[in-house]
Amino acid sequence: MKKIFFALAFLFFNLKTTTAETIYNGILIDAHSQVGNLIKDEEVSKEINNNDVYLTLLSMRGKHENATKRYKSIKKQTQDKVRYLISTKLKGFARKKRDANKAISGIKELKRQAIKNKINYVGFGEIIVQHAPHDHEKLKYEGINLNLKSYRIKRAIDIVFEDDVPIILHVELNDYEEDSKKILDQLVEIGNEHPNKNFLLMHMAQIEFKEAKFIFKNTKNVHFITSHSDPYRAKNEKRKRLGKAQTGWITLFNKKKNLKKKWKNLMNENPHRFVFAIDNVFDHHWKKNYKERVYFWRKALGSLNKKTASLIACGNANTYFKLEVQCK
Numbered sequence: 001m002k003k004i005f006f007a008l009a010f011l012f013f014n015l016k017t018t019t020a021e022t023i024y025n026g027i028l029i030d031a032h033s034q035v036g037n038l039i040k041d042e043e044v045s046k047e048i049n050n051n052d053v054y055l056t057l058l059s060m061r062g063k064h065e066n067a068t069k070r071y072k073s074i075k076k077q078t079q080d081k082v083r084y085l086i087s088t089k090l091k092g093f094a095r096k097k098r099d100a101n102k103a104i105s106g107i108k109e110l111k112r113q114a115i116k117n118k119i120n121y122v123g124f125g126e127i128i129v130q131h132a133p134h135d136h137e138k139l140k141y142e143g144i145n146l147n148l149k150s151y152r153i154k155r156a157i158d159i160v161f162e163d164d165v166p167i168i169l170h171v172e173l174n175d176y177e178e179d180s181k182k183i184l185d186q187l188v189e190i191g192n193e194h195p196n197k198n199f200l201l202m203h204m205a206q207i208e209f210k211e212a213k214f215i216f217k218n219t220k221n222v223h224f225i226t227s228h229s230d231p232y233r234a235k236n237e238k239r240k241r242l243g244k245a246q247t248g249w250i251t252l253f254n255k256k257k258n259l260k261k262k263w264k265n266l267m268n269e270n271p272h273r274f275v276f277a278i279d280n281v282f283d284h285h286w287k288k289n290y291k292e293r294v295y296f297w298r299k300a301l302g303s304l305n306k307k308t309a310s311l312i313a314c315g316n317a318n319t320y321f322k323l324e325v326q327c328k
Contacts (some may be wrong), residue, residue: 008049018136021153024301024309026328027054027200028294031277031317032085032126032168032202036061036075039283041070045077047286052294053278054314055325058082059125059262061281064090083323085125085168086110086158094128094144100152107159122321123165126202127156130183145176148186148310157190166320168225174206184211198320200275203228206248209262216270223272223316227279230293231257250298259300267315271308275316276301 030053035044048056058074060067071084088284091106092098107124129150133143146153148169160167173180173189191199199222201207207215207224210320215222233251252263258265267274278293280286301309314327 002079014276014309016037022299022302024298024313026301026310027314027325028052028276028297028312028324029054029317029323030056030279031200031275031321032057032059032227033280034059034061034125035062035070035074036282039286039306041073042178044285044286045074047280047290048074048078048081049216051291052298053324054081057085057122057277057317059085059087059089061087064106064113067110067188068113068119068224071119075192078320083321084119085115085123086121087115087125088127088160090127093152093156093238094131096142096144100155103152104155104159104236106154106155111159122323123126123163124160124168126168126170127153127160128170129153130172130176130179131170132172145179145216147183154294161197164322166200168202169199170202171205172203172248173208173211174250177248187215187222188218191222195221197221198223200225200320202277202279204250204252206250207252209266212266216273219283223275223320224314225275225277225279225296226252226312227277229253229298232293253296257296257299260286267312271305271311272316274312275320276313278315 033056035041037060040318051262059069060070060073062070067087067090068084071082075082087110088107090101090110093103093106097101111121128144129148130145131143148157156169156273170182173183176183187199187201201222202225204224204226205211212224218253229250229252231251252259254260276297278285278290280290297313314325317323318325318327
């Protein structure tokens with residue numbers, strides 16, 4: 001009986017040790033999440049305090065006049081665990097019928113608001129270039145399909161250029177497959193035209209693997225934000241909800257909730273080209289599965305080379321946004 005007990009104890013210890021070795025335990029920076037009208041400051045703060053993310057870069061949704069007030073409230077309640085991203089989406093920027101000049105003036109107004117309130121912003125939230133239509137109880141949206149040479153997008157990028165911060169772009173290469181080659185070529189063009197700027201693509205840009213390799217081959221400064229590419233997307237890769245929401249999401253994970261080998265290899269080969277983010281948007285993103293998403297990513301990062309894991313989890317965001325965090 002003693003032999004069986006010690007054998008089981010030894011097996012349990014080794015299983016526990018093996019599991020621990022596969023989990024990345026370093027600092028995590030969520031490089032882009034959002035707070036809107038569907039959730040209270042106290043609720044967001046509670047989730048940030050209770051989850052294992054060291055720092056969250058927040059872009060605000062809802063009424064533009066409340067943006068800095070809400071951010072300061074969350075900052076106080078989380079003991080400085082957030083940093084401010086000036087929203088580019090407020091005041092109708094991503095609405096087809098919104099006059100471009102009025103939309104641009106909204107971004108400038110939010111920047112003035114941040115400066116007036118002495119908020120040391122670290123960048124700007126995602127610039128919506130393409131976004132599929134939504135017909136959902138939490139979002140009614142007609143969709144928009146612009147490109148990087150559109151007047152509205154060029155003006156918004158110019159505003160971000162005024163500060164030495166990354167340009168975060170939201171393009172949907174799968175939901176607008178007919179324009180994917182054009183957008184890819186424009187990404188290469190703008191990256192090479194501005195070699196000293198960093199361009200970050202939200203949600204992996206819904207990019208296919210061969211397209212990601214194309215970006216890496218032809219640019220040095222166009223990178224990918226990992227948001228919405230977690231195992232939950234693996235369940236829904238084949239979903240068809242045309243007209244109701246995006247259908248072009250990709251996942252970096254297989255059905256066993258591990259990083260796909262090809263993406264794992266690409267990350268290890270290009271450790272500076274990926275930036276971790278969750279991008280909580282709606283209330284259910286904050287309240288449901290947030291902790292589990294963080295765990296999935298810690299497990300995924302633990303499967304990468306140590307240097308790669310540290311850069312994706314913390315180092316790249318720390319460098320690109322000049323956060324002055326001690327990544328461990």
